[in-house]
Amino acid sequence: MSGGHLSKEFFELVKSIGESRSKQEEDKIIVGEIAILKQHLSAPNITAKKMKEYMIRAVYAEMLGHDASFAYIHAVKLTHEKNLFAKRIGYLTCNLFLHRDHELMLLLINTMQRDLGSANHIEVCSALTSVCRLVNLEMIPAISPLVFKLLSHPQEAVRKKAVVAVHKFFKIVPETVLDQKDQIRKVLCDPDPSVMGASLHVLCEVAKAHPASCKDLVPSFVSILKQITEHRLPRDFDYHRMPAPWLQVKLLSILSILGTADKANSEHMYEILQECMRRADSGVNVGYAIIYECVKCITKIFPDHGLLELAASNISRFISSENHNLRYLGVTGLAQIVQVNPAYAAEHQMVVVDCLEDPDETLKRKTLDLLFRMTNPQNVVVVVDKLNFHLRTSVDAHLRRDLVQKITSLAERFAPDNEWYVNTMNTVFELSGELVPAETAYNLMRLVAEGAGEDESADQAFRVFAVNTYLKLLEKSTLSDILVQVIAWVLGEYARLASVDGYTIEDIADLLSECIERPFEDPATRGFLVTALMKLIGQHGVKSTTAEDIIRSYRSSRMTDLQQRCYEFEQLRQSPAVMRKVLPYDASCEDIVVNKDLSFLDSFVRRKLDEGAKPYQSAVERAREQEGLAPKVEAELKPSLNFMPYEAPTKPQPSPVQDAVGDAGSTYSTEAAVPKGLNVSGPRKWGPSGYNQPGGKPDIPQAPALDLC
Amino acid sequence: MIQFILLISRQGKTRLKKWFVPCAERDQFRTIKEVSSLILNRSPKVCNFLEWRDYKLCYKRYASLFFIACVENTDNELLALETVHHFVECLDRYFGNVCELDLIFNFHKAYYILDEILISGELQESSKRAVLHHISEQDAMMQENEQAKRKG
Numbered sequence: 001m002s003g004g005h006l007s008k009e010f011f012e013l014v015k016s017i018g019e020s021r022s023k024q025e026e027d028k029i030i031v032g033e034i035a036i037l038k039q040h041l042s043a044p045n046i047t048a049k050k051m052k053e054y055m056i057r058a059v060y061a062e063m064l065g066h067d068a069s070f071a072y073i074h075a076v077k078l079t080h081e082k083n084l085f086a087k088r089i090g091y092l093t094c095n096l097f098l099h100r101d102h103e104l105m106l107l108l109i110n111t112m113q114r115d116l117g118s119a120n121h122i123e124v125c126s127a128l129t130s131v132c133r134l135v136n137l138e139m140i141p142a143i144s145p146l147v148f149k150l151l152s153h154p155q156e157a158v159r160k161k162a163v164v165a166v167h168k169f170f171k172i173v174p175e176t177v178l179d180q181k182d183q184i185r186k187v188l189c190d191p192d193p194s195v196m197g198a199s200l201h202v203l204c205e206v207a208k209a210h211p212a213s214c215k216d217l218v219p220s221f222v223s224i225l226k227q228i229t230e231h232r233l234p235r236d237f238d239y240h241r242m243p244a245p246w247l248q249v250k251l252l253s254i255l256s257i258l259g260t261a262d263k264a265n266s267e268h269m270y271e272i273l274q275e276c277m278r279r280a281d282s283g284v285n286v287g288y289a290i291i292y293e294c295v296k297c298i299t300k301i302f303p304d305h306g307l308l309e310l311a312a313s314n315i316s317r318f319i320s321s322e323n324h325n326l327r328y329l330g331v332t333g334l335a336q337i338v339q340v341n342p343a344y345a346a347e348h349q350m351v352v353v354d355c356l357e358d359p360d361e362t363l364k365r366k367t368l369d370l371l372f373r374m375t376n377p378q379n380v381v382v383v384v385d386k387l388n389f390h391l392r393t394s395v396d397a398h399l400r401r402d403l404v405q406k407i408t409s410l411a412e413r414f415a416p417d418n419e420w421y422v423n424t425m426n427t428v429f430e431l432s433g434e435l436v437p438a439e440t441a442y443n444l445m446r447l448v449a450e451g452a453g454e455d456e457s458a459d460q461a462f463r464v465f466a467v468n469t470y471l472k473l474l475e476k477s478t479l480s481d482i483l484v485q486v487i488a489w490v491l492g493e494y495a496r497l498a499s500v501d502g503y504t505i506e507d508i509a510d511l512l513s514e515c516i517e518r519p520f521e522d523p524a525t526r527g528f529l530v531t532a533l534m535k536l537i538g539q540h541g542v543k544s545t546t547a548e549d550i551i552r553s554y555r556s557s558r559m560t561d562l563q564q565r566c567y568e569f570e571q572l573r574q575s576p577a578v579m580r581k582v583l584p585y586d587a588s589c590e591d592i593v594v595n596k597d598l599s600f601l602d603s604f605v606r607r608k609l610d611e612g613a614k615p616y617q618s619a620v621e622r623a624r625e626q627e628g629l630a631p632k633v634e635a636e637l638k639p640s641l642n643f644m645p646y647e648a649p650t651k652p653q654p655s656p657v658q659d660a661v662g663d664a665g666s667t668y669s670t671e672a673a674v675p676k677g678l679n680v681s682g683p684r685k686w687g688p689s690g691y692n693q694p695g696g697k698p699d700i701p702q703a704p705a706l707d708l709c
Numbered sequence: 710m711i712q713f714i715l716l717i718s719r720q721g722k723t724r725l726k727k728w729f730v731p732c733a734e735r736d737q738f739r740t741i742k743e744v745s746s747l748i749l750n751r752s753p754k755v756c757n758f759l760e761w762r763d764y765k766l767c768y769k770r771y772a773s774l775f776f777i778a779c780v781e782n783t784d785n786e787l788l789a790l791e792t793v794h795h796f797v798e799c800l801d802r803y804f805g806n807v808c809e810l811d812l813i814f815n816f817h818k819a820y821y822i823l824d825e826i827l828i829s830g831e832l833q834e835s836s837k838r839a840v841l842h843h844i845s846e847q848d849a850m851m852q853e854n855e856q857a858k859r860k861g
Contacts, residue, residue: 014813056817063723063816065738085851092820099731122850125843132829133729157843164828194834201831236836239795246832249788289787296785324756329787360755398762 009036010057017064030066033057038070048086051078055093062097072097076104079111079130084122087115091126100136109139109643116146121155128161132168140169142643144176151183156192163187163198170205177202181213188220193233193244196224200250207257218258218265222272225251229272229279245286248276252293259301266302273298273307277314285325288318292329299336312337312344319351328363331355335370345374356386364390365399372406380414384424391431404428404435412443418452418462422469426483433480434521441482445489449588464497466490471500474511481522484529488512492532493588496540506543509536513546516554523559530554530565534572538583541576710830711789712764713737714796714823715777716812717745724774724812725819729830748775758786765789771797773809792832799826799840821847 013033020026040046040054055078058071075097078090098104108130115127128150131143147169150162166184170177177184184206187199207214227233228244228251237244252273259266273294280290295311298304315337319330331352338345345352352374355367368390375383384407391403407428415421425444429436448466451459470487473479479487491498495508516529530550536542547569555566572579609615617625713732716725723741732740747759748768759766761779767789768777776793780786797807799822804811812819825840826832834840 011814018813060816062734063726065723065741067734088847088851089817092817092824095824096727096820099733101731122847129824129828160833161828164831164833167831168829194836194839197835198828198831198833234836236838239791239835244835245791246788246835249785253785285787286791289785289791292787293785324754325758325787325790328756328758359752362756362758362760365760398760 007053010053013057013060026064027066030061030064034061034066034068034070037061037068041071041074048078048081048083052086052089055089059093059096068097072102072104073107076107079108079115084120087123088126091130095130095133098134100134105134105136105139106641108134109142110645112139113142113146113643113645116143116150121153121158124150124153124155124158125161128158128165131165132161135165135168135172137172138641139643140173140176144169148180148183151187156190156195159187159190159192160195160198163195163202167198167202167205170202174209177206178210181206185217188217193237193247197244197247197250200247200254204250204254204257207254211258211260214254214258215262215265218255218268221251221254221258222268225255225272225276229276240284240286241282242280242284242286242290245290248280248290249293252276252290252297256297256300259297261302263302266304269297269301270304270307274310277310281314288326288329292318292333295333296336299340303340308337308341308344316348319348319355324360324363327355328366331363331366331370335366335373338370338373342374342376349374368403368406372410375410375414377414377416380410381416381420384410388424388427388431391428397435400432401435404432408436408440418447419465421447422466426469426473429480429483429486433482436482438482441486444486448490449493449586460497463494464499467494467497468500471498471503471508471511474515477518481520481525484515484518484520484525485522488515488525488528488532492528492535493586495536496585505536505540509533509542510546512536513550516550524561526554526557526559527562527565530562530569534565534569534579535583538572538576538579539585547573710781710784711792711827712779712781712830713740714793714827715741715744715775715779717741717748717775717777718809719749719770719773719775721745721749724809725816725823727820727823727827729827744777744779745775748777757790767793769793774812792827795832795835795837796823796826799837802837802841803844818844 013029016029017026020029037054037057040050046054051074055071055075058068058075062068071093075090075093078086079094081087081090094108098108112127112131115123116131118124118127128147131147135143143165147162147165150158151166153159153162163184166177166180184199184202188196188203190196190199203214203217225248228248231243233244237247239245242248255269255273259269277291277294280287280294291314295315298307298311311333315330315333317330318326319334321327321330334345334348334352352367352370355363356371358364358367368387371383371386387403387407387410391400391407394400394403407424411421411424411428415424422444425440429441448463451462467490470490473483474487474491491508491512495505498505498508512529512533516526516533520526533547533550537547551566551570554562555570557563557566572582605616710729712730713726713728715723718724723745726737726741728737744761744766747761748766751759753770757767757769759768763782764779765782765784765786766777766779767786768775769790770776776797778789778793780789800807800812800819803818803822804815821844822840825843826834834843
């Protein structure tokens, strides 16, 4: 079987690639190959057989990561071939080379249209496979009528691929399919199970988008699932003795969509879910896949106690299994069950903690996810500790972002007290400040400013704690930007509460100004620090020697925001009284009154109007006026491509000239034809009876067509 | 829905790739590099799933080849593995005890088989017999075609 049908050249190529020892060597071979191919393809009159091989070689080159775009046009040309063999290779290579927005797609549409209407079902199938892969927005109007027609093709393979193409249409333009919903429902009753199965994918998408429109199908889905589990399908559909597992899983996922928060429909499903789980439990992997899908479905639909119990008992078998894949499913499934009812988590706590120690990275991540869902006010401290540990050790950016999100969410929801919250957030900021969204920092600042709001003295104590913590943190040499921003804000506002030994307000101001010189990633951080310094000087009249230097060096910063702050600082320093007023102590929670109506301008406006100024017009009114002045530009018709073939040329009809002459008694009367501008009464004209005399009318009317022949 | 299927040899060479979602050639190549290094470095004792970006990679090793399917986050991972296994079984039936060399020299055939099993990222034919029937029908028709041409 190995390569007997291949040319020597291709065989050598594959062999040398196989023997190459390094990526460089491989690259060199392929570059040579591409040069040869280009040369071959530029030759005239390549036979279909040769062309087929060149295409396969181009695919090979592209698979190894080289650009083979020079071959694309030939692949498209190959689809035009009459020869089926060449046509199929053409479609195959187009599928591999092109994508739906490729410019060459335009050249393919016509061929597709023709092949979709072909009498040979293999041609139709090839074209459909390409449609499924390559269809785009512009093609749908041209292709979809043909595809919908194929839904009732006598060959089941064609019907199936047509359904898949419809599925693809739905993903691009849902309306195309929603208009033909009855057709899709009809396919659900197709005598061939695999065609029916293909329709499930479409219906699943439809159900996802418009659940209400499919609710009436629930009994049908349940009965189909029942028939499958009862082994009513042909044996061909068994896989490892399990009847049509893919169809079962798809049906289950549709049911889970339709049963979400719908008690009446969910009740239809309870029995079959139980039955499905029981029958799937035959010890093969695909059976476990079905059970897992059942568990997912049970946790999504309206909950039933008995079923949840059953799901939990299956999951506990998975989670304590030796098989890593099953353990993974167990952990994932438990996370879903816990969302419905947290009570099921308790008995598995030890196993879950074991999974955390597993060397398997994937399992560990899933377990962290499960832990996150199992968290309650009692265990939050332990769980967050675990998550923090992984945040410290992990290097994967996706995982870290996920962890940061989880820790913040848990800390905000379940924090036992404010001190713990501040400490936890500080750890997160320290470990991966770059991943923390800005609003998390704002939440923290607000908490410091507003406190819990119940007890003023506790809030005050909390503020003291926060200030002291941040003061100590500021001593560290490397801090993330977001943490510095928080520190700067808190110290700027509440530095006077600091009660750490040996720190005066002057020391704090010095620390802050020292900090400004550190390298930062976010340019806004320096602004925070400058403002904090400004507040300290404004409120406490601190004599900072460094403030002058800072203003001088950052006045010419490239950051306009920082410049602005420095200039403001410089101005305010000259009048300490004003400074104290604009930078008050602990006033961040007070509302600033803004007069939105700008009523203080009323007198000014009135005066101007009296002086003859034009009254104000809103933007809308101005636009309307403009429009009224300018002539309305006709909305240009969007140029669109015409995919319909031109009408077939028709045989020229005999013109009225001959009619009038040869057949005076016909519908064309001489008088009627006159206004057309032709000399119809034409006196000198050769007719079948020879030269017609002007006005002379032949006795026998002759068929005018004869004149032309 | 399966996003893409990859076949990678133990040495990290691509044997087959198929994307079911639009993806630029350059990104495909980058993805292949990233994914293959992730998977080749995994120890054999861990589970066959891997979270990757917003997707999940389900992979399995058959002799010297890794079969990798990238699925969406909500998909059933175990079923994805079975889909891969189904593909392998079909290849095995078609080639008769399939080996890496068969796939190297006949990779267009492997693509045809894949096209019968997976269409737009969903398994469409769970019957091995039907898959092989379609393929052999196509083979026969093409052979007829060839012969007819030779005679004519």
